[in-house]
Amino acid sequence: MQRIQHDETDLSHDPDEPSPFAPQTPEDVEAMLSATGADSVEELFDVPEAVTFRGDFDIEAKSEYEVRSEIEGLLGRNADRTEFLGRGHYDHYVPSVVDYLSLRSEFLTSYTQYQPETSQGFLQALFEFQSMIVELTGLDVANCSMYDAATALGEAATLAARVRETSGSRVLVPETIRSERRSVLENHADGAELTVETYPLDAGNTDLEALSGLIDEDVVMVYAESPTARGAIEEKLSAIATLSDDHEAAFCLGSDPVALAVLKEPAAVGADIVIGDASVLGLSASYGMGLGLFAVKEAYLRQVPGRLVGTSETADGRRAYTLTLQTREQHIRKERATSNICTNQAWVALRTAIHIASLGATGLAALAEESLTQAAEAAARLDDVDGASAPVDDRHHFREFVARTERPATEVVDELADRGFLVHELGEFEIQVCVTETNSDAVDDLVAAVREVLV
Amino acid sequence: MNYRQASWDRKTDNSEEVNEPLLSEKRTQTVTYDVDLPDELVRDELTLPEPAEPEVASHYTRLSQMTYSVEHGPYPLGSCTMKYNPKFIEDVAALENGAIHPDRPDEYAQGTLAVLYGLQNYLAEIGGMETATLQPPAGAAGEFTGLLVARAYHRSNGEDGERREVIVPSSAHGTNFASAAMAGYDVVELPSDEDGRVPVDALEEAVYDSTAALMLTNPNTVGVFERDIEEIAEIVHDAGGLLYYDGANLNALLGRARPGDMGFDIMHYNVHKTFASPHGGGGPGAGPIGVVEELTEFLPDPHVRETEDGSFEFYEPAESIGKVHGFHGNWLVLLKTYAYISRLGDGGLKDTSAMAVLNANYLASQIDLDIPYGPFHHEFVASAGDVDAAEFAKGMLDEGVHPPTTKWPEIVDEALMTEPTEALSKDQLDVLAAAFAATDRKTTEELSETPTTTAAARIDQLSAARNPRLSWRDVEGHDE
Numbered sequence: 001m002q003r004i005q006h007d008e009t010d011l012s013h014d015p016d017e018p019s020p021f022a023p024q025t026p027e028d029v030e031a032m033l034s035a036t037g038a039d040s041v042e043e044l045f046d047v048p049e050a051v052t053f054r055g056d057f058d059i060e061a062k063s064e065y066e067v068r069s070e071i072e073g074l075l076g077r078n079a080d081r082t083e084f085l086g087r088g089h090y091d092h093y094v095p096s097v098v099d100y101l102s103l104r105s106e107f108l109t110s111y112t113q114y115q116p117e118t119s120q121g122f123l124q125a126l127f128e129f130q131s132m133i134v135e136l137t138g139l140d141v142a143n144c145s146m147y148d149a150a151t152a153l154g155e156a157a158t159l160a161a162r163v164r165e166t167s168g169s170r171v172l173v174p175e176t177i178r179s180e181r182r183s184v185l186e187n188h189a190d191g192a193e194l195t196v197e198t199y200p201l202d203a204g205n206t207d208l209e210a211l212s213g214l215i216d217e218d219v220v221m222v223y224a225e226s227p228t229a230r231g232a233i234e235e236k237l238s239a240i241a242t243l244s245d246d247h248e249a250a251f252c253l254g255s256d257p258v259a260l261a262v263l264k265e266p267a268a269v270g271a272d273i274v275i276g277d278a279s280v281l282g283l284s285a286s287y288g289m290g291l292g293l294f295a296v297k298e299a300y301l302r303q304v305p306g307r308l309v310g311t312s313e314t315a316d317g318r319r320a321y322t323l324t325l326q327t328r329e330q331h332i333r334k335e336r337a338t339s340n341i342c343t344n345q346a347w348v349a350l351r352t353a354i355h356i357a358s359l360g361a362t363g364l365a366a367l368a369e370e371s372l373t374q375a376a377e378a379a380a381r382l383d384d385v386d387g388a389s390a391p392v393d394d395r396h397h398f399r400e401f402v403a404r405t406e407r408p409a410t411e412v413v414d415e416l417a418d419r420g421f422l423v424h425e426l427g428e429f430e431i432q433v434c435v436t437e438t439n440s441d442a443v444d445d446l447v448a449a450v451r452e453v454l455v
Numbered sequence: 456m457n458y459r460q461a462s463w464d465r466k467t468d469n470s471e472e473v474n475e476p477l478l479s480e481k482r483t484q485t486v487t488y489d490v491d492l493p494d495e496l497v498r499d500e501l502t503l504p505e506p507a508e509p510e511v512a513s514h515y516t517r518l519s520q521m522t523y524s525v526e527h528g529p530y531p532l533g534s535c536t537m538k539y540n541p542k543f544i545e546d547v548a549a550l551e552n553g554a555i556h557p558d559r560p561d562e563y564a565q566g567t568l569a570v571l572y573g574l575q576n577y578l579a580e581i582g583g584m585e586t587a588t589l590q591p592p593a594g595a596a597g598e599f600t601g602l603l604v605a606r607a608y609h610r611s612n613g614e615d616g617e618r619r620e621v622i623v624p625s626s627a628h629g630t631n632f633a634s635a636a637m638a639g640y641d642v643v644e645l646p647s648d649e650d651g652r653v654p655v656d657a658l659e660e661a662v663y664d665s666t667a668a669l670m671l672t673n674p675n676t677v678g679v680f681e682r683d684i685e686e687i688a689e690i691v692h693d694a695g696g697l698l699y700y701d702g703a704n705l706n707a708l709l710g711r712a713r714p715g716d717m718g719f720d721i722m723h724y725n726v727h728k729t730f731a732s733p734h735g736g737g738g739p740g741a742g743p744i745g746v747v748e749e750l751t752e753f754l755p756d757p758h759v760r761e762t763e764d765g766s767f768e769f770y771e772p773a774e775s776i777g778k779v780h781g782f783h784g785n786w787l788v789l790l791k792t793y794a795y796i797s798r799l800g801d802g803g804l805k806d807t808s809a810m811a812v813l814n815a816n817y818l819a820s821q822i823d824l825d826i827p828y829g830p831f832h833h834e835f836v837a838s839a840g841d842v843d844a845a846e847f848a849k850g851m852l853d854e855g856v857h858p859p860t861t862k863w864p865e866i867v868d869e870a871l872m873t874e875p876t877e878a879l880s881k882d883q884l885d886v887l888a889a890a891f892a893a894t895d896r897k898t899t900e901e902l903s904e905t906p907t908t909t910a911a912a913r914i915d916q917l918s919a920a921r922n923p924r925l926s927w928r929d930v931e932g933h934d935e
Contacts (some may be wrong), residue, residue: 017802021539021731021878022810028881032817041809044816046680046830051717053710057580061800064543071794074573075552077566078559085556089782097508099549105526106519109540112737114532114860116916117909118460118852120474121518122736128478131926135503141925145738147592150781158637183756183777187603191639233496262490264498277781287567288557288782289739290592301923307737311930312919314912319473319930324919330595330633331863335642340633343593343727343742347735354515360505361484369490376491396492422559 017061082442083285084423086400086434087229088149088178088277091285092258092367093437094351095358098282102351112307112346116322117314123321126346127309129353133295136260137274138267140298143306145278145345148290149254150181152275153223154188155294155305155339159273160221160250161192162303162338168220168249171196174206176229194220204232204393208239215247221273225254226263230432231375231400232393233263241270256280257293257356259398261368272297281359282351291348302328305339307346367437371399374435374443379403381447382433387454392430400434402426405454412453419449458528458855461520462910474910475517478504479927521910522736523857529879529887531818533834533860533872534628534676536706536728541798544732544791553790557782561768567786568767572759574743574793581796581804582702582722583715584745588754590784594703597723597742598634598670600755603776604721604746605668605697606638607753611774614695618667622696624653626676626864628703640667647866651677651828655686662694672701673717674708676864676872678815678831688718697721697750702742705729706876707812707833710805720747726792741788755779808833810877814884818875821888823895827867834874836867837891842899844869849913850897852906854890 024032029041038044045052062070083091102108106121113119113126126144133142146152157171171189173182175198186196199211206224215222222244226234237253244251252273253266258280260266266274279291296304302325310324330337356364375397382390382403390403405412406429413425421442424432435443463475484505488497506514523530530537547553555564571589578587591597602621609618621635622643635642643661648654653671662669669691673681681687691698700714700722706729714722726732727740734740746754753776757769799807811833819826824837837859839847847869848858860872875884894902906913924930 017800017806019799019803019806019810019877021541021799021803022806023878023880024810024813025881029813032813032881032884035820036813036816037820038816041813044812044830045711045832046682047708047712048682048685050685051712053583053712053716057577057710057801057804059577059580059796059800059804061803062797064541064798067794067797068543068547070797071547071570071790072550072552074569075550075566077569078552078555079563079565081559081563083556083559085558087558089557091554091556097511101512101515101519103545104516104519106522106524107515107736108545108733109525109537110522110736111530111532111535111537111734115523115848115852115858116914117849117906117911118523118857119521119736120462120910121521124475124477124521125515125518126736127925128927131477131479131928132503134926134928135501147596147739147785148781150778151592151596178781180778180781184779184781187599187777187779188637190603191637193639233492235493235496261501262488262492262497264496268498284554285556286554287564287786288780289785289787290781308923308925310919311924312915314914316912318911320911320914322914322916322919324916324923324925327920329629331629334629334632335636337629337633337636340595340599340630340637341593342595342628342630343725343734343738343740345592345739346737347733348739350736354511357478357504357506357514358508358511361486361501361503362505364503365486365488365501369488372490372492396496417560417563422556422563424558 081417081420081422082439084421084433084435084439084446087424087432089285089288090280090399090434090436091438092280094282094284094355097358098351098354101354102347107347107350113323116320120321123309125350125353127321129349130309132353132356133293136257137295138265139274139295141301141304142295143304143308145349146292146294146306146341147345148292149275149277150184152292152294153181153254154185156252156273156275157185157189157194157221158192159300159303159305161194163300164220164248168218169194170219171221172199172214172219173223174198174225174228175200178229204230204395205234206236206240208236212243215243215249217247219247219249221250221252223252223254227259227398230393230402231397232395233398237269258368258371261364278352279348281355282348291345291352303338304328306341306344370437374440375399375401378433378435378443382450385447385451385454388450399436400432402430402432405429405431407454415453416449421446421449459908460523460910463517474521475514477927478506478514481506481510528856529875529883530857531859531873531875531887533874534703535860536874536876537734538731538876539878540731540733541795544794547794548787548791565766568759570790570793572761572767574789575759577796578724578743579745582724582745583713584722585748585751587743587745588758589743589789590755590780591742591744592780592785593738593740594723594725594742595630595634596779597744598630599637600779601699601721601723601744602634602638602640602668604750604753607774607776608750609667618665620665621667622661622669624671626866627670628701631670631701651675651679651866652681653687655683658687659690662690662696664694666694666696668697668699670699670701672704674704674832677828677836678834679828680832684717703728707808709808710801711808715747720750727788730792730795732788732791739785739788741785807877814875814877814879818873818884818888822891824891834872836864837871837873838867839869839871842869844871846902847871847894849905850894850902851890853908854893855908856887856890
């Protein structure tokens with residue numbers, strides 16, 4: 001097919017560079033223009049001359065091959081290192097079946113399911129995703145995604161303020177929370193006129209005494225993490241829940257779906273809200289792309305942010321799925337909506353659901369058990385190295401743990417990087433190490449490198 | 456057109472005929488634990504589906520076949536910009552070196568930083584802005600970020616307490632209102648003029664020293680260009696407010712006009728619309744924001760810059776608002792955007808807006824419904840007249856196409872907001888026009904019996920809301 005040869009006087013086109021993704025032939029353009037009564041495409045633009053752009057961006061069009069080569073070259077500048085990085089974001093192996101199914105055009109190139117009759121498949125997949133999160137958390141309601149754990153936490157805080165019968169303005173978070181997650185929370189809190197304060201931990205567990213000294217009737221939400229950003233499993237969740245309850249504060253727990261496969265259900269320890277990042281299943285590390293998990297108890301249903309898929313019936317009485325309770329959402333409720341979220345992470349939720357389905361209950365539990373044993377084994381092995389002790393916190397750990405080093409952590413981290421391994425630098429003499437099945441083969445080499453560095 | 460969507464009718468053991476059964480209705484497994492943890496930390500059991508891989512593949516393939524997509528046919532959702540998504544961008548996103556951990560130190564992530572820096576510059580050029588932050592994970596998140604930047608700017612001028620209001624036209628996207636409220640602002644709604652534009656005299660009255668910002672899209676939601684944009688910008692700026700550009704309609708202006716040149720101070724880009732990253736059934740997208748020079752110090756932390764030796768580094772802008780995403784936003788979407796823009800170049804970008812506008816105007820010329828506002832650019836809002844627009848939409852489904860966005864914006868009665876994008880051929884536009892005509896010929900009675908060609912017949916959405924059943928625990932007859 002002959003591509004368009006544009007009239008050089010027509011500023012809307014460059015004769016040599018048509019869009020490869022616009023299928024109009026020159027004959028089409030002519031016929032279409034004639035139907036509109038315009039002589040040129042230029043005429044169809046109602047842009048005043050003063051704000052018309054006649055410059056160039058200086059972006060050169062490239063062939064598909066050239067673009068791929070360029071980007072491959074650029075990304076090749078990411079140094080080849082074995083990552084033992086975690087702190088809330090993890091690299092688990094994603095089975096091939098996840099890619100092959102989720103990349104089907106029907107899933108990848110569809111839109112939000114505003115016409116449910118023609119979107120049953122995606123709606124059912126999202127309903128199943130919600131159901132899996134309900135099973136894992138034990139809570140009654142899960143939405144079908146937020147952006148990531150940090151934004152989900154921000155939404156949790158504003159939800160907690162809305163559902164409270166009396167006003168309040170304080171949110172309490174653990175001192176070990178990632179600074180980035182806290183910063184996102186503060187941006188959400190600011191608009192809702194809430195302030196964020198931290199409570200201390202004691203050897204990796206919540207310092208209950210300190211927390212009870214901080215909590216009062218002005219606290220709308222208490223947030224805790226298990227596993228924490230240091231990888232420790234929090235042992236006092238029920239007590240935190242009781243303390244929150246006594247002050248009418250919502251108790252929000254941060255976790256992830258792999259850990260939840262073995263840990264006590266959040267509902268059973270008294271959580272009112274669960275947030276977390278579910279991309280841990282379904283996506284590789286992907287430079288921090290996320291999937292915000294968000295689940296609440298039934299009483300908060302009408303205040304949930306984001307989309308919900310429910311079942312209904314068709315006119316002929318069969319089960320069907322549809323977006324529901326949309327009067328909470330921004331496109332209907334505008335400034336009184338529970339959130340501004342519109343585009344969410346639906347496709348990542350689909351990938352997570354496929355990943356969970358392909359693991360099954362047995363596979364997910366096995367992955368969780370591995371996350372416990374691999375962390376414990378790696379910590380024990382580092383503990384054997386002269387000049388290192390691990391884990392610093394005398395707790396059970398999930399995937400990751402903190403180690404103390406006799407040399408300053410900055411030097412240790414730099415020298416490990418020179419030897420090919422990336423670990424987190426925490427305190428002056430603390431590093432953090434995360435083990436999953438994607439780097440467990442390299443633990444031997446990491447331990448050997450630490451030994452060399454600490455000599 | 457004989458398109459009929461696949462449906463998978465299967466009898467389950469314990470219920471009536473349903474479409475593809477839930478995974479949990481096929482097989483579940485309950486697991487108990489023997490792990491090295493104190494009992495009180497461990498759950499008693501976990502029940503989840505336990506399909507074998509062939510069952511997983513079959514299940515999701517069937518679900519996909521019950522889902523309408525861009526590659527099935529026209530998907531003319533106004534303001535959503537559903538266009539073809541080039542396949543090669545998926546391969547680019549799958550490159551192994553792109554899948555690194557977000558906590559990597561800068562020196563070991565130079566490739567990723569180079570792409571981010573390149574995209575910052577591309578977007579700044581395209582928007583006529585100084586630079587762009589790539590952190591917001593969606594358009595609405597971009598709006599929220601932009602308003603936080605506006606608020607930080609007013610705070611730095613000692614004016615945060617005074618500037619409490621954000622002005623939003625009545626026809627604006629619902630996200631504008633919600634984002635302003637989330638950022639702690641009061642929303643002042645501005646009615647539309649009889650020609651669908653912002654009335655300058657009403658704006659003059661609404662703007663005063665309490666105005667933090669005016670949020671506007673251009674072309675606006677009826678597809679009409681705000682011709683008075685320079686005057687509007689002057690009014691807002693004279694009062695000390697900022698002008699915010701909602702990028703939802705940027706596809707209409709690519710390479711033709713730039714928000715920065717029109718006087719906008721902050722803008723967001725819906726890269727999944729304008730630059731075609733797949734919508735993925737509702738996301739992920741990405742919503743970078745561009746700002747003029749005097750706002751760059753307020754951008755989210757971190758931002759990327761080039762150092763003297765040509766390497767790239769993250770830094771925290773001096774008066775940064777902090778973070779709006781736990782890490783660096785939706786990286787894979789940003790990578791796809793970079794690839795898409797690189798593929799098109801100047802000419803392709805300009806051709807995109809040209810063909811999008813031509814397609815919308817041609818399609819409108821081929822349908823008989825009333826289109827109250829014009830001249831429009833890439834989208835138009837037709838009125839279904841006496842017919843309920845939602846009913847009209849169900850009728851269109853039976854013509855084998857996806858219907859337009861319905862009942863919005865509210866300034867058009869029974870609105871059918873239509874955006875064909877540049878990616879539809881003339882033949883497909885003719886199919887779409889025929890679908891409009893065929894639906895228009897149907898009686899109310901006939902429409903009430905549609906759709907019949909979709910995987911599911913008409914769904915009772917009211918009862919879904921009255922009696923929410925949101926997980927398989929709530930499904931009647933479901934075997935737990």
